[in-house]
Amino acid sequence: MIVGVGQFTERVDDPGYRGMSSVELATEGVRAALADTGVDPAAVAREIQTVYALRQFEISGPMPAPLGKSNNYPRSVMRRVGGDPARVVLEPVGGQGPQKLVTEAGGAIAAGEFEVAMVIGSENGSTLRYYAKRDDKPDFTEHVDGQLEDRGDQIHKYFSKYTVRHQLTGAPVQYALLDNARRGKLGRSPEQYRREMAELFAPMSKVAAKNPYSSSPVERSVEEIITVSSDNRMICDPYPRLLVARDQVNQGAAVIVMSVAAARRLGVPEDKWVYLHGHADLVEQSLLDRADLAASPATERAVAEALRVAGIGVDDIATFDLYSCFPFPVFIACEALGIRGDDPRGLTLTGGLPYFGGPGNSYSLHAIAETVTRLRDNPGRFGFVGANGGTMSAYSVGIYSTTPVEWRTDRSEELNAEVAALPTVPITERPEGRGTIETYSVRYDVPVRTGIIVGRLDADNSRFLAITTDDDLLTLMTEGDPLGAAITVRPEEKVNRAGLA
Structure with missing residues (x-):
């Protein structure tokens, strides 16, 4: 179960803005998570055996980090809090990573591989922008000895030479294709669909406006979101800026996962314990192979499988946080769940990626932290986290509750084989x-x-x-x-x- 969660956000307009590094931001999240366990943070840090780290944008491709980087991100963070884990892992690119790793850690703990693990993540896009044109640039280079299981960025699975040549690079244009395909499938006009997207996202901004960790705590109206202006410029049709994930943020987060035995040995209060009841991790076909660009069979299966593993129905869920880099993933998750965009339970606990902030691959770590906090205040209820990666390329689901439960396995491997075997569309690379x-x-x-x-x-x-x-x-x-x-x-x-x- 999860026994500690922590978050940290640094805004560029805050007094005392420091322009922190990815390591420093993650460290603040880790310190908060250690304190959140309710026991001596130093004692917990020493007990952590495995650290899973989410990859930042600055180390997700071939370009060098503009301000330098650590050669061993997770060990740089752990050195600052007095931990020395036996194993550290650096996860590939993908917004599904936070939930995938919590599930991986839970399975490994249940199998007896270790007892205490932590998932960490951060993004320092605000710092990189702040110093881009300044002469007083800091140097965040660090060299730390020790083991590192680097799984590689694997970013190339999200594009090819063919897509790059045709400017299909970057998330906004990729998701724009999906949202416009969905618009066509529904028979909506561009104006109707843009309003529907704004109606889906405006309530998220209300949540972000009240969240102390939000990068942009401002409530937005539907009209404000759909009106193109100098402050809300078009990025890629059909998205003005306020429908796009806010990636120039400084945010860090951490989640601590333990066995019951370890939590008891360390004296973690039981009112801190939140169990993972249901989970699934599914991978979609490559973008151009998909028979229906307005659908996501992997997401549909992931949602259904996590509910099956948890043994509950959608009506049993009290809270949702649906990955919201763009409207398409939220629409698709709602359809898979059979809920409307205006469901009274709400679709986010953070405030959503365009408003709370989209810290690269680690956004859903904040969603998990918010879910854990909410469930502790509402014992026995269930919280749903839907984490999306790539171009709707992978979807991971976690269902949480304070109610104790034995570890349950899922059928993700079998379901992934089903998705991979779905019909594909032939491609002509040189059409005439x-x-x-x-x-x-x-x-x-x-x-x-x-x-x-x-x-x-x-x-x-x-x-x-x-x-x-x-x-x-x-x-x-x-x-x-x-x-x-x-x-x-x-x-x-x-x-x-x-x-x-």
Whole structure:
């Protein structure tokens, strides 16, 4: 069970803003989690045998960390709190990581591999931005000896040379394709769908406005979210800024997981104990392989499996925190749960990624911390955490309660095989001829406004990628509704270019 949770947030407009490193931010989260156990923090730190660390953006690709980094992030953090774990792990890129790792730690504890573990995460995007154009840059370089199980960033599984050539890079444009596909499936106009997205997210901002750990504790109205302005610029159609995860944050968090025996030995009060009742970790097919870009079979199965393992129904859940980097994952999770976006229980405890903050891969660690805190105040109730990674590429679910329960295994391996075996769509990388627009986005975050198209060839219904800077087609994509529009496509050097048919 979880026996300690901690969070920390540093805002750039706070008095005494320090511009902390990822290690320093995680350390503050760890200190808070150690104190939260209710026993001597130093004694708990010495007992931690395994630390799972979530990977920050600055170490998630080939580029060097702008302000330097630790060669062993988890050990740098543990050295600051007096811990020396036998094993430390650095997890790959993916927002599903926090829940996946809590489940992994629980399974290992149940199997007798160790008794005390911790999951840590942080992101220092605010610091990186703050110092980007300053001369007084700090040096966060650290060298720490000791074991490190680095699982690799694995970021390349989220894109390919083909997608990169067609500017399908970065989360906003990738999720824009999914939300526009869903809009088409529902038969909504662009204006209707943008309002529905704002109606889904505006209540989250109310939660963020009251959360002391929020990066942007400001309540937003539906009209404010849908109105494009200098403060709410378009990022990628259909998203203005206030519908996009806020990634330039300084946030850290930690969760401590123990066996019952260890908690009793250390004297952790039982009113701190929160058990993981249900769990599942599912992986989706690659983006362009998916038969339906408006759906997520992996998410549907993960939600159903976690509920099955917990032995409860949706009506038994008191709290939800659904990963909300963009509207699409929230819509999909609500559909899998069979709840509406205006469910009176609410869809977040933090305030959501655009408002509370989106600290890279570690957001859902904050969601778990909030869930644990809420359940301690409401013994016997259940809390649901849905954590999403990649381009709706992986979904991990955790269901928590103070009610004691033996460890239960899930069928994620079997269900992952089911998802992998689902039908796929053939892809033509160098298409030529007539086709239709299956889904699309327009990138405003590049020097030349560019349309990004997923299309289907008339000749064989195969899927292709194309870009466009054609004025007529861009006008349709920005002022009309291009879904299903007839286009022509041709290969040109390394990219495919589209125009109106």
